[in-house]
Amino acid sequence: MYDLLIIGGGPAGLTAAVYAIRKRLNCVLVSPDLGGKALARMHVETMDIHQVINGADLVHRFRDEIEYLDFARILETVVKLERVGKSFAATTSSGTHLEARTVILATGADATRLSAPGADRFFLRGVAYSTVSYAPLYIDKTVALIGDGALALRSGGELAQIVKQLYWVAPSGGELDSPLGRRLRDTAHVTLLKEWEPAAVEGDTFARQLVVRSRSGELRTLGVDAIFVELGLKPHSELVRGWVELDHENRVIVNCSTETNVPGLFAAGDVTNLPAEQVVIAIGEGAKAALNAYEYLIQTEWAAT
Numbered sequence: 001m002y003d004l005l006i007i008g009g010g011p012a013g014l015t016a017a018v019y020a021i022r023k024r025l026n027c028v029l030v031s032p033d034l035g036g037k038a039l040a041r042m043h044v045e046t047m048d049i050h051q052v053i054n055g056a057d058l059v060h061r062f063r064d065e066i067e068y069l070d071f072a073r074i075l076e077t078v079v080k081l082e083r084v085g086k087s088f089a090a091t092t093s094s095g096t097h098l099e100a101r102t103v104i105l106a107t108g109a110d111a112t113r114l115s116a117p118g119a120d121r122f123f124l125r126g127v128a129y130s131t132v133s134y135a136p137l138y139i140d141k142t143v144a145l146i147g148d149g150a151l152a153l154r155s156g157g158e159l160a161q162i163v164k165q166l167y168w169v170a171p172s173g174g175e176l177d178s179p180l181g182r183r184l185r186d187t188a189h190v191t192l193l194k195e196w197e198p199a200a201v202e203g204d205t206f207a208r209q210l211v212v213r214s215r216s217g218e219l220r221t222l223g224v225d226a227i228f229v230e231l232g233l234k235p236h237s238e239l240v241r242g243w244v245e246l247d248h249e250n251r252v253i254v255n256c257s258t259e260t261n262v263p264g265l266f267a268a269g270d271v272t273n274l275p276a277e278q279v280v281i282a283i284g285e286g287a288k289a290a291l292n293a294y295e296y297l298i299q300t301e302w303a304a305t
């Protein structure tokens, strides 16, 4: 029986593992990869990367440590997780059975991808999926924003502060009729294309144009420096659906100590309702989760033996 099972090898899971090992916990990390989304990095034509701290570099330091400690990791996916008495049982993709006193779920979330032709070709070469991360690179530029939910609205607020021209492509009305939505609609350099849809992304080595189509079939070609896609995040909470409290978007609900409603089960990073959406935040939440699991073991399991 492990003290701690960590599911997910992104920034949150890797940091949790490093902290748990330092606390001498008998722990194992299960993940098909080590690095998670932190390995994805936007390429920007004119950016001087001298002295820029990037997420991948930060996470590599933790990854190197876990790669070296090969007894503490299994490069597989967890396909089943359940509560058994006061402990937890997990099954990996190869059928390995694991038992642990505590679990940290750090399985992340994926951004909903734009399906228009060209969107995959220019993924992170002008097509961005994280406004929080990349908006500051487009000061005084012309950008498009795609989406009409809460995330898109927030992104619109951030982009409108800094860009020269924002084309906001909103396939439906969504959250546009909110105080921020109304303010954005009234902003001179924001062009709202309500009920238009992305039809294609075009460019050379980088995306240069977004083609949009109206309901009546009219096409417009927008010259842009970047396209921000904010169609929502899909949290990987399938393993705990039905027995752990989730919010309306299926994110695992945690308190500020990374505890879920199930004693001994902690969650950290983008899978939670305190989404990281930034590598450094996921790193911090992962470290917190490991320390809280350690504290839980001291207070409960170990105290009882």
Ligand SMILES: Cc1cc2nc3c(=O)[nH]c(=O)nc-3n(C[C@H](O)[C@H](O)[C@H](O)COP(=O)(O)OP(=O)(O)OC[C@H]3O[C@@H](n4cnc5c(N)ncnc54)[C@H](O)[C@@H]3O)c2cc1C
Pocket (backbone or CB within 6 Å): 007, 008, 009, 010, 011, 012, 013, 030, 031, 032, 033, 034, 035, 036, 037, 038, 040, 041, 042, 055, 076, 077, 078, 079, 106, 107, 108, 109, 111, 124, 128, 129, 130, 133, 236, 239, 268, 269, 270, 271, 276, 277, 278, 279, 280, 282
């Ligand atoms: C395109 C893109 C670019 C970004 N750029 C930046 C940036 O420049 N700077 C920045 O700070 N943030 C950036 N972010 C956000 C940042 O990457 C995330 O906030 C961060 O990676 C979240 O860390 P995490 O550990 O919670 O999840 P993730 O990084 O998503 O890691 C989740 C891990 O869980 C594993 N996993 C999933 N399901 C299972 C399972 N069933 N069993 C075992 N393992 C499983 C996955 O394989 C993965 O290893 C970007 C995000 C995207 C989508």
